[in-house]
Structure formats: structure tokens, C-alpha cells
Amino acid sequence: MNDVSAMTSVESPVQLDSVHKTYGSGDSAVEALAGVSVSFPAGSFTAVMGPSGSGKSTLLHCAAGLDKPTSGSVRLAGADLKGKSETQLTVLRRQHVAFVFQSFNLMPALNVEQNVTLPTLLAGREPDRAWVNEVIARVGLSQRVKHRPGELSGGQQQRVAIARALAARPAVVFADEPTGALDTNTALEVLNLMRELVRAGQTIVMVTHDPVAASFADNVLFLVDGQIVTQLASPGVEAVASMLAQLGAQAKARRQR
Template identity: 65%
Template sequence: MTTGWNETVRLDAVRKEYGRGAESVVALGGVSLAFPRGGFTAVMGPSGSGKSTFLHCAAGLDRPTSGSVWLDGQDLAKLSETELTKLRRDRVGFVFQAFNLLPALTVQQNVVLPLQLARKRVDKRLVADMLAHVGLADRRKHLPGQLSGGQQQRVAIARALVTRPAVVFADEPTGALDTRTAADVLGLLRQSVSGGLTVVMVTHDPVAAAHADRVVFLADGQVADEVQRPSAEAVAERMTHLGAWAAQRRVAVGGA
């Protein structure tokens, strides 16, 4: 199976186990999900639900035990480590809770770093447009230490977007930000989606998740639920039921 023309990422029956035999731990138990082009999906779940493992497998940072992952039309299982590294570099952007900026480089230098590592020509106009897009055109010569947390996350978003990726994976991108700054950062991701980018965001925050087109809920390594056009209230309500869903499933599996 391949990804459809309107899908950027697809997981088919993805299973990930750590360890072997009686000591093995199933982090993902056969997850199947598709992420459309120009879509914004939030992924939520309690601690230990498999969110981080899902993100690592979907982004090609880790290989699943079984099942398949397609990213931008390519079957990741058929790629060598070198080919996988190139695909991530060229077609995937990452935004994390920790901004991961290099403190000795200016804002502009941090943003163009992915292009330089890929030995690509730096289009100064593109970089200028990207800095303007995130509201930092007048801070391009500043060092990260001279910026607020929200401004640093804006730099991280510009760095993730500068290679014009097919998908951006965001892992708790607003976790270190205050409410107003978080809303600004989420608004930037929302704007990027309207330009055709796919965004997949792992978050624990119902308010952050409400910026997405849909929310997928994980529990015990399984897709437990999904909400379209979410509100923060609807997301919070579903989250309160996930523990009970997981407990019922464990009883059902144990009694099978």
C-alpha cells in the first residue's frame, strides 16, 4: 500500500516492542492512521500511552517492529539509514518543547543551519520571508539568549519550515510557554497548514489541541478515539475517559 496523493504520512498496523520474550514491552500495538496534506492533527494520551513512540516511528526516527510507515510517498522500511537521514533532512521539520537553538549563532544563522547542513544554496529572500512570517525580521542578528522563550520557539519554527518540508512534527511545542505566547506559536503553525503543510503535534494541553483540525487519542499503544474540529472542552472530556477505556481493554485482553 502507498500513501494517497492527499496523504503525507500513513501508518499501517504499526507495532513497536522493546525487549524480547516475557520482558518485552509493547509501546504501539498495531496503530493505523493517515495524516492528510494541509492538515493539522493533535495526538494526545496519558503518560505511557505511546505518544512519543508514535512520533518517533511516524517521523522515521525509529523503525517499527512490524507494520509500515509511509512518508511523502516513500516506504520507510525500504530506505537505508543514509536515505532515511536524507528524507528527514529534506522533507521533515521538527519543533520540540526545548527550542534546541545553538546559543553562539544568531537568529538568522540558526534558521539557515538546516540548509547549510544539506549543502543547499541559501536563498536570502526565502530566509527573510521566513523570519518575517514568524515576526522576527528585526531580530535576525540577535542571539537566542537575547530573546524570550516565545521568540526562541518562533526561531525553531522558522528553522523547521525553511527547507519547505512536507510535514512538521511538533512535540509539546508550547509546553514551556505562557498561555498568550503559546497561542501565538500555535497560530503560526495554523497559518503554515493553510499553505499546504502537514502538522502533527503531540501535546497534553486541550487548549493547544483545539487549534488542530482533529485530535487522535492514544491509550495503551492503541488508537482509542478521535475528535474532528475539536473544542478544548470536548478534548478535556475525552481525556478524562481514556483511563477507563484503557483499563477496560486490559481486562478484555486479559480475559480473552
């Protein structure tokens, strides 16, 4: 099934309707998304999984307005992205979207506080210092605000990246393998933090290959060949791993026919 109607909500900061994305043309055309319809409710944590080449990153990029669908529609923070210029999309993302990646992407010459406030300053806005202090406290770095990235552990650097994302008060945080570069214990700390943020009302959409990371989500969507084929609500690690293995085997069998 492509349509995940159980997740639809009028309070969804991200909504995709019959989204197709094709790269190339003619015989070399590749359909990365094949009619995806899904909503990500406000205050929810959704993991997106699937075999390699299933369309996970394309889904995230289209949902965030980083890539334009070939057909279908995307609404982000209530705005229809169709027909918007790159400048308009950039402004919309600055106002409503934040990203957390596997690489921390911190400025090495800046301290924690400066890294957290940099995107807001680049957007031409004055940071809300009280809110900046609060998000730094939420990620447990109040005692490290003057430290530079090189003086922090990997987990602490990812916490800075999460604080930087929250400082702009985004409608949604898109996370792409946010724990991929972390050791197991540090990854669990970051995932618990993300879980706490969702309980406080933040919306997170996370692409991951890790069943442990996915088990922290409210819902896991599984993509195969650009389509959402199933989902798991409040999943356990074993259930996620089993479903991922099953879908991977099915995808491999199709390619060998």
C-alpha cells in the same frame, strides 16, 4: 478502532499501515504500538494525545523515521521506509521533515538568521535567501534577525525554531510538546502561528498533553495502549479535556485489575 479511514488521503505526506512497535522480548516485551493505521493529509494539523505510556512519542518517532516499526509499513513523502539504511533515512528526513520540540535547541552563538539557515547548510545545500526572509517574516521576527537567542523571549525563540523548520520546505513538521515550556499567552501566540501555517498549506503533526493546544488542530487522535481508540474533528477545549480524562480513567482502571 485502529484504522482512521476518514483521514486517508493519497496526498498524505505520512502514512502508517498496521504499524506495531515492540520493545524488548519475552516476558519483558512492551508493545508500544499495536497495529496503528493512519494517514496525515497534506495541509492538515493533527494533534496526538493519550494517557502517559499510550504510545504518542513512539507514533511520532515511527512516522518520522526515527524509529523502525517491528512490523507494518510507514510511507514518508511517498517513500516506503522499510529496508532503508540509517543514512538513507537521514537524507530523507533532511529533505522532507522538520521538527519543533519543547526545548528550542537553538545555537546560542548564532543570530536568528544563522539559526534558521543552519540545517540547510549542514545538509550541504545553499539556503534560498528569499524564502528564509519570508519565513522569518511569517513568524514576525524580521526586525530581530541579527539578535541571538539570549536576546529573545521564550516565545520568540520558539518562533525561530518554527522558522528553522520551515526554511527547509518540509513536507511535514513534527512537533513534540512545542508549547510546553511557554507561558499561556506566548503559547497561544505560537499556536495561532502554527494554525496560520496550516492554512497556508503546511502539514503539522503535534504530540501534546494540553487540551488548549489540541483545540487548534483540525483533528485529534487519542491513543490508549498503542492503539488509536477515537478521534475528534474540529475539537473544543472542553471536549478534548473530557475525552482525555475519560481515557485516562479507563487506562488506570485496567492497570488496577
